[in-house]
Amino acid sequence: MPSQSTLIAPSILSADLMHLGEALKTAEAAGADWIHCDIMDGNFVPNITFGPIVVQAIASNTAMVVDTHLMIADPDRYIEEFVKAGSNQVTVHQETCPHLHRTVQFIKSLGAKAGVSLNPATPVSTLEEILGDLDLVLIMSVNPGFGGQKFIPASIEKIKKLDAMRRELNPRLVIAVDGGITEENAEAVVHAGADALIAGTAFFRAADPAAAALKIKSASR
Numbered sequence: 001m002p003s004q005s006t007l008i009a010p011s012i013l014s015a016d017l018m019h020l021g022e023a024l025k026t027a028e029a030a031g032a033d034w035i036h037c038d039i040m041d042g043n044f045v046p047n048i049t050f051g052p053i054v055v056q057a058i059a060s061n062t063a064m065v066v067d068t069h070l071m072i073a074d075p076d077r078y079i080e081e082f083v084k085a086g087s088n089q090v091t092v093h094q095e096t097c098p099h100l101h102r103t104v105q106f107i108k109s110l111g112a113k114a115g116v117s118l119n120p121a122t123p124v125s126t127l128e129e130i131l132g133d134l135d136l137v138l139i140m141s142v143n144p145g146f147g148g149q150k151f152i153p154a155s156i157e158k159i160k161k162l163d164a165m166r167r168e169l170n171p172r173l174v175i176a177v178d179g180g181i182t183e184e185n186a187e188a189v190v191h192a193g194a195d196a197l198i199a200g201t202a203f204f205r206a207a208d209p210a211a212a213a214l215k216i217k218s219a220s221r
């Protein structure tokens with residue numbers, strides 16, 4: 001498996017955006033491994049968030065891995081900008097990429113790690129032929145578009161399926177899970193095979209984010 005201890009990636013979407021610098025410090029002090037940037041376009045998903053200039057501000061003020069989640073139609077148009085802005089990892093949605101192999105190779109050619117995300121209704125089998133080329137798969141455990149939604153229980157079986165697939169096809173693949181992660185369900189998600197947990201509400205809206213991160217991080221297989 002790629003990592004011994006669970007990686008935690010706070011989603012900046014749930015932070016107080018008036019105080020982005022403080023939010024980064026809170027995440028760093030809590031031992032966060034990645035900072036998750038949710039990019040939404042009002043087209044692929046119903047919500048709109050922010051673009052490369054905000055990612056650049058984040059990337060130039062943190063040592064955390066900048067993990068950019070593109071929930072946008074035609075991501076090929078913007079990948080280079082997000083890498084130039086300082087994204088260390090770029091994740092595109094399978095549902096937005098008719099030429100996924102080309103898109104993945106493009107991300108890698110720019111020097112970033114390449115991830116692919118799957119909506120709840122998209123089967124992991126759609127990644128079989130590309131799995132060997134990927135650095136990370138992001139399983140959506142809610143329908144993308146908003147923070148604060150409830151974890152979809154069927155995601156657990158899906159993570160298990162992907163875990164079995166990677167053993168055969170790409171043991172160094174990182175499995176990340178995004179949406180509705182809580183201190184309560186983290187253990188089950190990690191047990192199913194997740195290496196990295198994205199946490200928006202459970203981290204930034206916690207009374208004590210550091211304590212919440214510790215609890216989520218301590219979830220082990």
Ligand code: DX5
Nearest residue numbers: 144145147148179180200201
């Ligand atoms: C949902 C986003 C998630 C979201 C997670 O579309 O991709 O990253 O911010 O937020 P919580 O942890 O609140 O579900």
Ligand code: ZN
Nearest residue numbers: 038069178198
């Ligand atoms: Zn996300």
